[in-house]
Amino acid sequence: MIELRVVYVISAREFKKFLREKSRLFSSLARPLIWLFLVGGGLSRIVPTGGNITYLQFFFPGIIGMTILFTSIFSAISIIWDKEFGYMKEILVAPVSRTSVVVGKAVSGSIVSTIQATIVLMLFPLVGLKLSLLSVLLIIPLSFAISFSIASIGILIATFYESFESFSIIMNFIVMPMFFLSGAMYPLRKLPEIFKLIAHFNPLTYGIDALKNVIIKEAGEMGADFSLPLDLTIIFLVSLVFIFLGTKAFNRRV
Amino acid sequence: MSIIHVDSLSKHFNSIKAVDNVNFDVREGTIFGFLGPNGAGKTTTISILCTLLKPTSGTAIVDGYNCVTQPAKVRRSIGVVFQDTTLDKDLTAYENLLYHAILYNVEKSERQKLVDDALMFIGLYERKNDLVKRFSGGMKRRLEVARAMVHQPKILFLDEPTLGLDPQSRNNLWEFITRLPEEKGVTIFMTTHYMDEAEVCDEIAIIDRGKIIARGSPEELKKSVGGDVIYLKTTNNLKALSIIREEMSLTGKIKGDELFITVTRGDACLPELIRHLGDIVKSVRVQRPTLNDVFLNLTGKEIREETPDSMDEIKESVRAYRRRFDRT
Numbered sequence A: 001m002i003e004l005r006v007v008y009v010i011s012a013r014e015f016k017k018f019l020r021e022k023s024r025l026f027s028s029l030a031r032p033l034i035w036l037f038l039v040g041g042g043l044s045r046i047v048p049t050g051g052n053i054t055y056l057q058f059f060f061p062g063i064i065g066m067t068i069l070f071t072s073i074f075s076a077i078s079i080i081w082d083k084e085f086g087y088m089k090e091i092l093v094a095p096v097s098r099t100s101v102v103v104g105k106a107v108s109g110s111i112v113s114t115i116q117a118t119i120v121l122m123l124f125p126l127v128g129l130k131l132s133l134l135s136v137l138l139i140i141p142l143s144f145a146i147s148f149s150i151a152s153i154g155i156l157i158a159t160f161y162e163s164f165e166s167f168s169i170i171m172n173f174i175v176m177p178m179f180f181l182s183g184a185m186y187p188l189r190k191l192p193e194i195f196k197l198i199a200h201f202n203p204l205t206y207g208i209d210a211l212k213n214v215i216i217k218e219a220g221e222m223g224a225d226f227s228l229p230l231d232l233t234i235i236f237l238v239s240l241v242f243i244f245l246g247t248k249a250f251n252r253r254v
Numbered sequence B: 001m002s003i004i005h006v007d008s009l010s011k012h013f014n015s016i017k018a019v020d021n022v023n024f025d026v027r028e029g030t031i032f033g034f035l036g037p038n039g040a041g042k043t044t045t046i047s048i049l050c051t052l053l054k055p056t057s058g059t060a061i062v063d064g065y066n067c068v069t070q071p072a073k074v075r076r077s078i079g080v081v082f083q084d085t086t087l088d089k090d091l092t093a094y095e096n097l098l099y100h101a102i103l104y105n106v107e108k109s110e111r112q113k114l115v116d117d118a119l120m121f122i123g124l125y126e127r128k129n130d131l132v133k134r135f136s137g138g139m140k141r142r143l144e145v146a147r148a149m150v151h152q153p154k155i156l157f158l159d160e161p162t163l164g165l166d167p168q169s170r171n172n173l174w175e176f177i178t179r180l181p182e183e184k185g186v187t188i189f190m191t192t193h194y195m196d197e198a199e200v201c202d203e204i205a206i207i208d209r210g211k212i213i214a215r216g217s218p219e220e221l222k223k224s225v226g227g228d229v230i231y232l233k234t235t236n237n238l239k240a241l242s243i244i245r246e247e248m249s250l251t252g253k254i255k256g257d258e259l260f261i262t263v264t265r266g267d268a269c270l271p272e273l274i275r276h277l278g279d280i281v282k283s284v285r286v287q288r289p290t291l292n293d294v295f296l297n298l299t300g301k302e303i304r305e306e307t308p309d310s311m312d313e314i315k316e317s318v319r320a321y322r323r324r325f326d327r328t
């Protein structure tokens, strides 16, 4: 059973803090911007793209995916840190269900992540993309759905790890590979078979593919690999499965 | 009637017996003190009573509900102030309390009033819209007590509520806490390792290494020490010890460079003592027994008063570490 008041409290708190801490917003936007312009901008000059878009334009949905990936995973991981060092204890000792806490945490992470993704999205004219208002309005709920699926995965990961040392393990063995094997930097169809296979099991692949379906519709062989309905179905299923597993694991841990 | 009932409660962490077959009862409307040194098992016991930790064996009943099988009911009856702060420093005092009220399902129409009342009660109403990070340590602690009171719990758990506060803030906080049973009918379960703080309790249990080693009112416990304590400094403590034993048939103990003896009437015993020991005595003082003496008497060691600074430093650096990653 999910208690909305719990989801509300966890989200309202996160949102207020996000608005108050300007430096957090700034530094979390720095990463995608650096990747977009320093990595993407550089590659753009040497990577010939088939189809009718530049590499920078191809990279743009991937950068939004990156913003979502980092923000959602890390805000979900704080569910455990909060427990050891603070506010989460206040929530856990209240008469609320653990499921609500997990869902609340996923929602709150997704809200912040969606805001950041939207800010990055607004840079689309800088890379020479044209998006209709409708597309922009579509991408916002889409970003939320993707964020929620990634945050659910983050919560499950969080319940496995104990110490700060595991942070770099998560970073190097989960987050970075998830990014590189997601079709963010290369179209899946151009990857070597083995990587292509792994990428098919990466939930982020479908999130970024969904973004490609909206942002770079007419990119031919540089465009999306799957259809939008398939992407959405997988995002939905991933959210469901991982929020379920995350709740179970969290219940056992706490 | 007892509002907390604990029966053969144990909690083991692998080989560590953090709580070892503990029994006690807390009467409604009283202040119950759980007293013991670092690592005695105080926080572990509170965590079990608050349903955050499952006991290895034994039962804990809080307000008539079983902590293991009816945790949701227990949680509705209690308010908790944890040893480490759980306030959100980036929210205002008001927001911290308001969110608490929502979490505890306080009626919307009552929230505002209960939050304001709680802030008034601890004297922080004027600062309600300030961010908590701008509060002093004492103010934060008071705010935590207020927050735990917002949903009008029957029982308040306070885990070392005054840790790290200066004496003035400590007194200040105690003033608020001791008013609660009288004014609001709340039962208080508190832990501390400051002996003098335990004096405000109606009943005390002294815990050491997971076991309760003594129980009673502060007066009873002090009486159990058997009178006054005489502290002596001599040029030769071992020699003094044997003289006391053989010529006066009293038992003394050595602690640090001091020797202490427990006697029924300190003032009456003093002249005789000095006559026997002669000029090896360097200094003498007589003390009415304190709870510290109770502990000393029971365990032969003093409750260490940990310096809050080092603890706070560790926690602060952990937080700084976290903040770095939170932002990515």
Ligand SMILES: Nc1ncnc2c1ncn2[C@@H]1O[C@H](COP(=O)(O)OP(=O)(O)OP(=O)(O)O)[C@@H](O)[C@H]1O
Binding pocket: B013, B016, B017, B018, B036, B037, B038, B039, B040, B041, B042, B043, B044, B045, B083, B193
């Ligand atoms: N999660 C845990 N895992 C393993 N051991 C633990 C855990 N929590 C507590 N302990 C151990 O249990 C014992 C009792 O700890 P507890 O925190 O209850 O002591 P305490 O009386 O609250 O001490 P303090 O005054 O320092 O707060 C200690 O030896 C501690 O190391």
Ligand SMILES: [Mg+2]
Binding pocket: B042, B043, B044, B083, B159
């Ligand atoms: Mg403790």
